[in-house]
Amino acid sequence: MVSADGDTLFAIDTENGRSELVYLKGKGQEKHVIHALDTADAGRKVQYGSSQFDGRWLLFDVAFDAENWNDWALYAWDSTAAAAPFLVTRHDKSVPGPFLFTHLRDGKAAWAEGIPDGRKAVHLYDLAGRADSVVRTGHTSPVFVAGDLLGWREAPGPREPVLVKAVSLRTGQPVALPPVIAKIRGTAHVAGDGRIWTWVSPDYTTLYAWQPGWEDSATIARAKEGEHIDQMQLAGDLVTWVGGEAVWAADIRSHSRTTLTPQYGSVASNGDSLLVTYLTGGYSKDPAKQQGTTSYVLRAPDLEPLPTCAKWVPVPQPLDETGTLDPDPGEGA
Numbered sequence: 001m002v003s004a005d006g007d008t009l010f011a012i013d014t015e016n017g018r019s020e021l022v023y024l025k026g027k028g029q030e031k032h033v034i035h036a037l038d039t040a041d042a043g044r045k046v047q048y049g050s051s052q053f054d055g056r057w058l059l060f061d062v063a064f065d066a067e068n069w070n071d072w073a074l075y076a077w078d079s080t081a082a083a084a085p086f087l088v089t090r091h092d093k094s095v096p097g098p099f100l101f102t103h104l105r106d107g108k109a110a111w112a113e114g115i116p117d118g119r120k121a122v123h124l125y126d127l128a129g130r131a132d133s134v135v136r137t138g139h140t141s142p143v144f145v146a147g148d149l150l151g152w153r154e155a156p157g158p159r160e161p162v163l164v165k166a167v168s169l170r171t172g173q174p175v176a177l178p179p180v181i182a183k184i185r186g187t188a189h190v191a192g193d194g195r196i197w198t199w200v201s202p203d204y205t206t207l208y209a210w211q212p213g214w215e216d217s218a219t220i221a222r223a224k225e226g227e228h229i230d231q232m233q234l235a236g237d238l239v240t241w242v243g244g245e246a247v248w249a250a251d252i253r254s255h256s257r258t259t260l261t262p263q264y265g266s267v268a269s270n271g272d273s274l275l276v277t278y279l280t281g282g283y284s285k286d287p288a289k290q291q292g293t294t295s296y297v298l299r300a301p302d303l304e305p306l307p308t309c310a311k312w313v314p315v316p317q318p319l320d321e322t323g324t325l326d327p328d329p330g331e332g333a
Contacts, residue, residue, distance in 0.1 A: 001051045001052065001053050001058075001268055001270065001275065002053075002268060002270050002273045002274070002275040002297055003053055003055065003270060003273065004053075004054075004055060004270045004271030004272065004273055005271070005273065006272075006273040006297045006299050007025060007026055008023055008024070008025045008026075008053075009023065009024045009275070009295075009297070010022070010023045010034075010051055010053060010058065011023075011024070011031075012048050013031065014039065017038065017039055018036060018037070018038060018039060019036065019037045019039045019046075019047065019048060020033050020034075020035070020036045020037075021033070021034045021035040021036070021048055021051070021060060022034060023058075023079075034058065034077050034085060035060070035075065035077070035084075035085050037062065045065065045066035045067075046062065046063065046064050046065075047062070047063050047066070048060060048061070048062055048063075049061040049062065049063050049072065049100060050100070050101065050102060052102055052103060052104035052109075052270075053079075053104070053270060054104050054105055054106060054107065056078065056079055056080055056107065057076055057077070057078060057079070057104060057107055057109075057127050058076065058077040058079060058085075059074070059075075059076050059088075059102055059104045059109050059127075060074075060075055060076075060077075060085075061073065061074045061075070061100055061102060062075065063100075064093070065093070068093055069099060069100075070091060070092075070093050070094070070095060070096055070097055070114065071091070071093035072091050072093075072100055073087060073088075073089065073090045073091065074087075074088040074089050074090075074091075074100075074102065074109075074111065075087055075088060076088050076109065076127050078127075086130075088109065088125060088127075088132075089113075089123075089125075089132070091113055095113075095114045095115060095116055096114050097112070097113045097114020097115075097120060098112055098113075098114065098120060098141065098142050099142065100113070100142075101142035101143065101144075103143055103144060103145040103150070104145075105145050105148075105169060106169070107126065107127045107128050108124060108125065108126060108127070108150075108169045108170075109123075109124075109125040109127055110122070110123060110124050110125070110143045110145065110150050110169070111123055111142070111143060112140055112141065112142050112143050112152060115137070119137055119138055119139060119140075120137070120138065120139065120140045120141075121134045121136070121137050122134065122135050122136040122137070122140055122143055122150070122152055123135075124150060124167070124169070124172050133172055135150070135167045135172045136152065136154075136165070136167070138154055139154060139155050140152045140153065140154045140165075141153035141154070141162075144190050144191055144192065145169065145192075146166075146190075146191070146192025146193060146194055146197060147192065147193060147194020147195070148168060148169050148170060148194065149166040149167070149168065149169065149175060149177075149192070149194075150166060150167050150168070150169050150172075151164060151165060151166035151167075151177075151190060151192070152164075152165055152166075153165075153187060153190060161185040161186045162184075162185070162186055162187060162202070163184070163185070164177060164181055164182065164184050164187070164190060164199075165177075178197070178210070178212070180197075180210045180214075180216060180217055181197055181210065183319075184199060184317070185319055186201070186202045187199040187200060187201065187202060188200050188201065188202050188203070188204050189204075189230065189231075189232060191232040191233065191234055192234065193234040195211055195212065196209060196210075196211045196234055196237075196239065196252060197209065197210045197211065198220070198232050198234065198239050199232075200229050200230070200232065200241075201317070204223070204228035204229055204230060205222060205223045205227075205228060205229065206219060206221075206222050206223070206229070206317075207219070207220045207221040207222070207229045207232070207239070207241065207250070208220060208316075208317045209239060209250075209252065211252065214314070216314070216316040217316045217317045218314035218315065218316060219314075219315040219316070219317070220239060220250045220252075220255075220257075221241075221243075221248070221250055221257055223243055223244065224244060227243055227244035228243060228244075229241050229242075229243045230242050230243065231266070231267070233267050233268065233269035233274065234269055235269040235270075235271070235272050235273060235274045235298070235300040236272045236300025236301055236303075237251060237252045237253045237300065237305070238250070238251060238252070238274070238300050238303070239252065240260065240267045240269065240274065241267075242265070242266065242267070245263055245264055246259040246260070246261050246262070246263060246264065246265065247259065247260040247261045247264075247265045247266065247267045247276060247278070248260065251305055251306040253305045253306075254305045254306045254307060254308040254309060255308065255309045255312035256306040256307055256308065256309035256312070257306070257309075258306060260274075260276050260298075261276060261278040262278065262282065263278065263279070263282045264278060264279065265277055265278030265279070266278075272299055272300045272301050273297060273298070273299055273300070274297065274298040274299075274300065275295060275296075275297055276295065276296055276297075276298065277293055277294070277295040278293065278294055279292075279293055279294075280292050280293055280294045
């Protein structure tokens with residue numbers, strides 16, 4: 001994870017049966033340990049999961065068993081205080097639920113977890129006040145944060161299309177979505193930053209976007225045959241995703257796209273900053289041939305727009321997601 005200003009990095013340092021969550025602030029600074037795990041118990045394979053940082057609070061999760069992804073705990077750390085991280089919640093490992101995807105903004109943490117009756121509970125947690133509230137219980141997906149909205153996907157009933165719903169991060173009360181987002185019928189994943197919205201088709205092959213001023217949604221990219229679009233991130237005017245054998249970025253300004261890694265990799269965004277990571281020397285199934293990883297930070301405002309793609313056409317998402325989209329926007333741009 002990277003801070004929104006790109007100056008602080010959070011990383012996991014594992015050595016000799018011990019895994020540490022650390023941060024490095026500024027170039028050439030020594031690392032500081034936030035939290036540590038004893039990873040020597042091979043039967044459980046305890047490990048850190050995802051993390052989020054909002055400038056003050058760091059939210060991170062710990063997975064306690066590689067064979068039971070329902071066995072996890074969520075912690076928070078106040079970077080402005082001297083106190084150790086505190087436990088936000090410990091999930092009941094006997095209750096199945098969705099993979100844990102956490103979000104954090106302005107001291108409000110959010111996540112969805114399974115409950116015994118098979119539904120999911122959407123939690124909104126005030127870190128300063130250490131107060132938890134459940135803002136929705138239903139057949140929901142993992143949550144996302146778009147500006148001051150906390151959203152999720154939800155199927156209103158069996159065999160009905162997935163809708164997008166949201167509440168205010170500040171109050172937890174339901175709010176109206178922009179009309180283009182409210183009319184979405186079917187999507188596998190949604191991301192937003194309060195200005196740009198992106199979502200992917202139910203089969204993970206087509207990426208859509210919308211921002212105020214656009215009459216309708218527009219197709220941003222389509223995956224090649226046998227590939228998928230996943231893990232969208234937003235930073236400034238860039239939409240990034242993991243697809244096929246590389247991390248990709250699309251420029252909303254110029255309607256063109258490019259790769260950010262030579263092969264495979266991952267990307268994490270925070271505000272206008274992107275942390276891009278890939279395997280140095282490329283991927284190998286033989287661990288002995290791995291050459292470590294390379295990571296770099298991009299600041300979206302410092303980047304010039306990609307060359308304009310003259311072939312781009314703002315094709316909207318079909319309401320039933322069964323139509324053929326031609327031409328392919330940005331192909332070759």
